[in-house]
Amino acid sequence: MITYPHCQNKHINKNGKKSTGTQNYLCRNSTCGKQFQLVYKNQGANPVVKNYVQKALARNCGIQDIKIFLM
Ligand SMILES: [Zn+2]
Known part of the structure; x- marks a missing residue:
């Protein structure tokens, strides 16, 4: 289970890959909606x-x- 480190939201969607090849994630919290990676x-x-x-x-x-x- 992946949680977004900033808003602790557990509703996370995969959102494509960055140009570096790492998986990109999208926070499903309606007030947040930020994208993040687990490894930068x-x-x-x-x-x-x-x-x-x-x-x-x-x-x-x-x-x-x-x-x-x-x-
Ligand atoms: Zn969030």
């Missing part, structure tokens, strides 16, 4: 990483420095 090949698409990078950029960190912290 492009880490910038991972909501957790994206949130971190945006916060770091807002604090004027360089993108190369952020990359080092994420590795």
Whole structure:
């Protein structure tokens, strides 16, 4: 059973594949409707990483420095 990590909704549909070949999922919650992947090949698409990078950029960190912290 797959649950969407952000809204804990269990009503998940498969929604095609990304260009990277990983399975894409769609949240069936009518107020959410977000798409997500279980494994992200492009880490910038991972909501957790994206949130971190945006916060770091807002604090004027360089993108190369952020990359080092994420590795
Ligand atoms: Zn959702």
